[in-house]
Amino acid sequence: MLLSIREIVWETADACSLIFDSSFAYEPGQYLTVSTPVGARCYSLASSPFSGSMPQIVVKRVAGGQVSNWICDHVRPGDQLSCTGPAGRFTPSSLSADLLLLAGGSGITPIMSIITSTSGSPALIYANRDASSIIFKDELDGLLPVTHWLDSERGLPTADGLAALILPYREREAFVCGPEPFVAVAEKALQLAGVPDSRIHIERFEPAAVGDIDATVSVTIDGRTHDLPWPAGRRLLDVMIDADLNPPFSCRQGQCGACAVRMTSGEVDLLNNEILEEEDFADGYILACQAIPRSPSISITYF
Structure with missing residues (x-):
């Protein structure tokens, strides 16, 4: 499907939200596969399908990232992007449950969709390089209490350090999204805190095929x-x-x-x-x- 860009909002110096001009059906935590002239990449939806707001993804510029840099450098309001999806199973079975959410960097994107879709009282642990790299900082502070882990203050996240923060919420379903090193540490921390694997959910992109070719x-x-x-x-x-x-x-x-x-x-x-x-x-x-x-x-x- 071709989606037109209604608005672009810079959330941080290197991350922007693309807000689309038309709505479609999706579930909290799902993602789109976006095709560009330099390749395709999966981007999670940050918006809630129940709020009436237009669908929104976040693109974070990374060093050497062909697709993310092309989008940040070239896409403007009114442009169209070719997308497939939505896809993914990173969605809570109950949106009324109290959830434990762990995000690293731009991994906040599907977590934000879940937060704004749930009627429960979620707990969020959010890791970033420093305060200036926190995506959705103002929105999150107005939605729920957030435990921030900033590398500039604590060093890189550790399994023991995260486990101590997780302990009060170890009976909850846990949802984890972020760069692979953060995901690995967070998964180990959840296990150290006594959260069984059956209650640990990690976002894994299994994209809809671009072109759908066997x-x-x-x-x-x-x-x-x-x-x-x-x-x-x-x-x-x-x-x-x-x-x-x-x-x-x-x-x-x-x-x-x-x-x-x-x-x-x-x-x-x-x-x-x-x-x-x-x-x-x-x-x-x-x-x-x-x-x-x-x-x-x-x-x-x-x-």
Whole structure:
């Protein structure tokens, strides 16, 4: 679907809200996959579907982030973006329950949607680099008590430190969103505080397919070539892992480059890229953890 931009609001120096000009059905905590000329990326909806406000996403500029930087530099009110979705299951089963919410940086986006949709009394722990990087600071202060964790004051979040903050709320359903390092620490903290895994919910982007193409991929790795089915919307890294290959990877967020592989034929979309530069694309490199198929036949090699 094509969505027109009604308004752009800069929430911080490097994060802006895009407010769309038309409404559509979605659930609190869901996201859209936004396509741009430099790739596609998933962005969570920050608005509530029950408030009557227009749908809203937040785009945070990151170093080397092709899609986020393109949006921040080029998109203006009145422009249109091609989006798929909404998608995702990061939605509470009950919006009247008292929830425990943990967010890091721009991970506040789907959490904000949940906060403004619930009739319960949520508790929020929100980690940021410093006070100037807090997204939705004024809105949050008017909605609920917030426990802020600022790296500039406490250092990076630790499992023990977060666990102490979580303890009073350990009987609640917990929802976690943020960069992968924060998510890993928060998940460990919840376990240390005694929250069972069945009550821990983490946002994982499993995007609607851009172009909705089923493909086959020829993978040359460890001296052998494997022809694999590549279903629409599945990430290349997951396809290879499911086939019992041994592809290198680390962050799974498109931020480290450990999963980079050279594509020798075909086309893909990258849902996020915060590491590859134009010269890398010119040499054929893609990120396996973020690639979904755009043509019916693709070949990649680790040599």
